[in-house]
Each structure stands twice: as C-alpha cells, then as structure tokens.
Amino acid sequence: xxxxxxxxxxxxxxxxxxxxxxxxxxxxxxxxxxxxxxxxxxxxxxxxxxxxxxxxxxxxxxxxxxxxxxxxxxxxxxxxxxxxxxxxxxxxxxxxxxxxxxxxxxxxxxxxxxxxxxxxxxxxxxxxxxxxxxxxxx
Numbered sequence: 001x002x003x004x005x006x007x008x009x010x011x012x013x014x015x016x017x018x019x020x021x022x023x024x025x026x027x028x029x030x031x032x033x034x035x036x037x038x039x040x041x042x043x044x045x046x047x048x049x050x051x052x053x054x055x056x057x058x059x060x061x062x063x064x065x066x067x068x069x070x071x072x073x074x075x076x077x078x079x080x081x082x083x084x085x086x087x088x089x090x091x092x093x094x095x096x097x098x099x100x101x102x103x104x105x106x107x108x109x110x111x112x113x114x115x116x117x118x119x120x121x122x123x124x125x126x127x128x129x130x131x132x133x134x135x136x137x138x
Contacts, residue, residue: 023126024104028097030128036097041075041129044090052119053086059115060090066108072099086121 021029027042034040048056060078067076075093080086094100103109116124 024101027100027126027128031097034130039074039093039095039131040097041091041093041131043127043129044092045125046088046090046116047121048086048088048119049121050086056088056116056119059112059119060088063108063112066106067103070099070103070106072096072102 028036031040046056057078064076064078067073072095073093074095075091077091078088079091080088092100094103
C-alpha cells in the first residue's frame with residue numbers, strides 16, 4: 001500500500017489542505033495497532049523532473065547528512081532506479097515513531113520539503129515496514 005505523502009504536490013506538512021491528513025498523521029495511521037515505541041522502516045518514492053535531478057540530489061545530500069546525525073535515525077539512504085535515473089527511493093529506519101516525529105520538526109527537513117515542490121513530477125509516495133521477529137538460537 002503506497003500512500004502519497006501529500007496531495008497536489010504539497011509535501012510540507014504545513015501545506016496540507018484543511019481536513020487532509022499531514023504526512024506524519026498518514027505515517028502514524030500505517031502503524032495500526034502496532035506499538036509506536038518499536039523500530040520501523042519506511043520508503044519514500046520520488047519521481048524527479050529530468051531538469052531538476054541535480055538540484056534534487058544536492059538538496060537530498062544536505063538532508064541525508066543532517067538526518068544521519070539524529071539520535072533516532074538508524075538508516076537514511078537515497079538510491080535511484082537502474083531503469084529510470086529520475087526515479088528515487090529513500091530508505092529510512094527509525095528507532096521509534098517519536099524519533100520520526102522529531103525529525104519532522106528539524107530545520108533541514110523543512111528546508112528539503114519546501115524545495116521538493118518544484119523538483120517533483122508527482123507527490124512522493126511512502127510506505128511503512130516493520131521488522132520480522134527472529135528467534136535466536138540457544
């Protein structure tokens with residue numbers, strides 16, 4: 001289930017339409033009855049305008065560097081498709097939802113989200129994933 005980060009190319013939480021869920025609310029809804037205190041992963045898919053690829057990458061580099069310094073982040077990696085160099089996926093891993101929530105309050109994410117509106121062909125899509133519990137051998 002891929003869920004658009006926001007409608008109408010509005011990616012910044014402050015720009016969501018009245019009555020429309022913010023990106024953070026949309027992510028939280030994907031948890032269902034799972035504990036918000038547990039680790040999780042998520043992907044964010046971007047389709048970038050061809051003439052904006054370089055500026056998108058530069059904006060992402062700054063956000064990636066800063067996000068990796070956040071205590072609750074354990075992975076933040078941007079990759080692009082072998083079949084479409086303008087199709088990107090951001091792989092994220094967080095210790096808990098509170099950490100992601102704090103991430104949405106950082107200046108570097110606000111700057112990134114503000115810059116994305118002109119770079120993208122369509123709104124980003126995100127999906128949340130949960131670790132598969134494995135039993136340890138004794």
